[in-house]
Amino acid sequence: MVTDSRRSTPSTAGDVRTTPRGHLRRALIHAGLIGFGLVMLYPLLWMVSSSFKPTEEIFREPGLIPSTFTPSNYSDGWTALQHPFHHYMINSLIVVAGAVVGNLLACSMAAYAFARLEFRGKKLFFAIMLMTIMLPIHVVIVPQYILFAGLDWINTFYPLIVPKLLATDAFFVFLMVQFIRGLPRDLDEAARIDGCGHARIFLRIILPLSMPALATTAIFTFIWTWNDFFGQLIFLTDPDMYTVPVALRTFVDSTSQTSWGPLFAMSAVALGPIFGFFLAGQRYLVKGIATTGIK
Amino acid sequence: MLLRRDRTGAADTESAAPVHNRSIRRRDSLAAYAFLAPWFLGLFCITIGPILASLYFSFTDYSLIGDPQWVGLDNYREMLGDARLHSALKVTFTYVFVSVPLQLAMALALAMVLDRGVRGLPIYRSVYYLPSLLGASVAIAILWRRVFGANGLINQVLAFFGIQGEGWVSHPDYALGTLIVLNVWTFGAPMVIFLAGLRQLPAMYYEAASVDGASPVRRFWTITLPLLTPIIFFNLVLQMINAFQTFTQAFIVSSGSGGPSDSTLFYTLYLYQQGFGSFDMGYASAMAWLLLLIIAGFTAVNFFAAKYWVFYGD
Incomplete structure (x- = not known):
């Protein structure tokens, strides 16, 4: 989209x-x-400040300065559920790491084929790939559930990771196709004349040059997977396997008026990594949405 | 702009590589299929297979136990008379048609202001963009429940002005409104796209207009807006598709019930209740197909209508 x-x-x-x-x-x-x-x-800001307020004050005080600084919300929240909160964070990290690796590998491979290679049916497959970007997960979730239940994968992380290894996040395929098309062809043509195979060209030339697109993919995958609720709610029903969003959901549903302080504390913890990635990766985020247009 | 390039883009690689040798070309295709192998597997097993399977399940009665029982059009017939489904459609359409235009108007307005050479643009852009990253998370939905609760932040501020507020999230007339506000709050992503679009508008039109003495308002309506229609269109399609799929916020705010009195029963939430609450997989599949048709229909209408209002300058 952005030319000059x-x-x-x-x-x-x-x-x-x-x-x-x-x-x-x-x-x-x-x-x-x-x-x-x-x-x-x-x-x-109010959420972060409220996470340091005694709970009664959250219901009275719209200001940002806590009257009594209450860090105990964090320790209370950390142990409020069946498992300590880091248990859920580790689960989330496993899912996120799998998704990031999957998307980086599978989407860049597919993108290389679409951007650099000639093959029969390319236009058709490219169009299909674009259409799958628009496909709501809700349309396929029921048969996917039946499929994964048949494989005995419910309450494992496979249903959340394996699809990423199969490049089903077509959005990132598209993002990388756009990026690779913008790379000069001289280098890979020179390599081919020297007798390099496609695997070498892909690994030694295209991937190193595609670092910005790979970074954008990694950051967006991290944030979206960390935030994802629908898939994790459906495939993870055993509290041992809960990720952060599903754990927070059980927390909020079991919360009486008295524990909003700890709940806010854990919500702030849940948003922390996203905020960190936002600060570290702003350049890639803004570029990413500007070139492809998805939040 | 972007959408048009996609359609033609696949072709432009052909002329570039002067590969005449047939065996090289064959090796190319083999390599391509090898590189695409994971994608093909995903396409057939995780995407197309399930789409077709859900078409089949939509004609059956299936609760995961035992085999699916063929019931013909029963599920679709049941949908015609299902009052909760109709209310879910109404809630979802209201949400899409109110929140998306508001969100885009906000995004465009802010992008226009920021595009006028404001110093510190990257900082403003980041601040306004942040909610887009957080908006879909459970934590923000929890926050929303508290902000718009009976003794929440909004009412505390209103009380300061002597106004007694409602429990917004627990009032059937206002609960949906709070979620619309949440969606408008995430205007940052389309704003960044608008900003990138505004950057590309050719300066010559503006120079000609200022020579002719056109006012800023007139310049906006006669130059900026028409030239920006491809971007507006792009954002519209994207945000509408996103909005149709809203789930997390409604689920958390209503504890999964879609209440009060089904006022936040989004289509996806009702689908979840049918499929994964009562394990009525047949009915949920029929609902999934209706959703697919609705989204495809609206996208098609958007593309069709685009002929009449989207202006491609070049």
Whole structure:
């Protein structure tokens, strides 16, 4: 989608900068943008601050400063469920790691074929691949469940990882096809003249050059899988196998008015890794959605 | 813009490589199928197979125990008379048709402001984008339940102004509204796409317009908006498909019930209740097929209508 930037800013920006009226207008725009940003982020800030408040105060106090700093919400929340909270985090990490590895391997392989190789039915398969991006998981979940139940995979992590190893996240195939198409062909053609096979070209040339696309894939896969609730709710029903979202769900459903402090504490813990990846990988995230257009 | 490139893009690789040798070409195809092997396996076992299987199951009565019993059109007939299904459709359509336009309008407005050379653009962009990453998580749905609860954040703020608020999430008239607000809150992703689109608009139109003395409002309606229609279209298709699939937020806010009085019973939530609550796999499969047809239908309508309002400049 992004070709090149032909227009840096609209011409109005120039005269806004210089005049006194322009200064005022700019200050107002910034004030508006900051105010709006604060309103948007306020629920998040309130959640983090509430995780340090005694529970009664959460129901009374819209402010951000806790009257009594209560870190015990974290220790209470950590042990509130059948297993300590890190049990669920480890489960989530296993699922996420499997999904990331699966997507990186399978999607980049498929993308190499679509972007660089000629074969019969390519256009048709490419179109099918694009269509599967739009396919809601809910349409296939029932037969998938029946299939995985037949394989005795319910309450294992296989139903959440194996599909990724089979490149079913077509969105990332598309993302990498777009990226590989943008790479210059000189290098792989030179390699072919030197007698390199496709496996070597893929591993030694295309993959190293595709690092930005691979990073985008890894980050988005991490965030989406860490957040995913539907699949994990359906395939993981044994508390031993619960991941963070499913554990939080049992927490909120069993919570009386008295334990919102610990619940908020664990919710903040659940959002922590996403926030970390967001800070570390912003460059790739913004580029990723700008080139492909999916959140 | 993007959508058009996809359709033609597959062809542009052919001319580039001057490979005349037939055996090399055959080796190429073999390599291609090898590279695509996992994808093919996934396509047939995890995607197409299940789609066809769910078509079959939709004509059966099947509860995972024993064999599926063929019942013909019974499931579809039952859907015609199922009041909860109708209310789920109404809830879902309301959600899609209210929240998506609001979300896109917000995204476009902010993108327009940020595109005017505001200093600190990357910071604003990140702040506005963050909710898009978090919006679908269970933790945010939990937060929403508290923010819009009877003694939640919103009502605490309203009380400050002397207004006694409702328990928004537990009131049948407002519960859906809180989820619409949640979806609008995640306007950051389409905003980033709009920003990238605005960057690409050719400067010459704006130069001509300012020579002619066109006002900013006029420039917006006659230049920016028409040139941006491909991006608007792209965002619209994408966000509508996303919105049709909303599940987590409604599930958490209503503890899986879709309440109060089915006011947050999204289509996917009802499908979950049928399939994985009462294990009525036949009925759930029929519902899944209806969802597929609805989404395909709306996407087709979008593409058809696009002929009349989407403007491709080049």
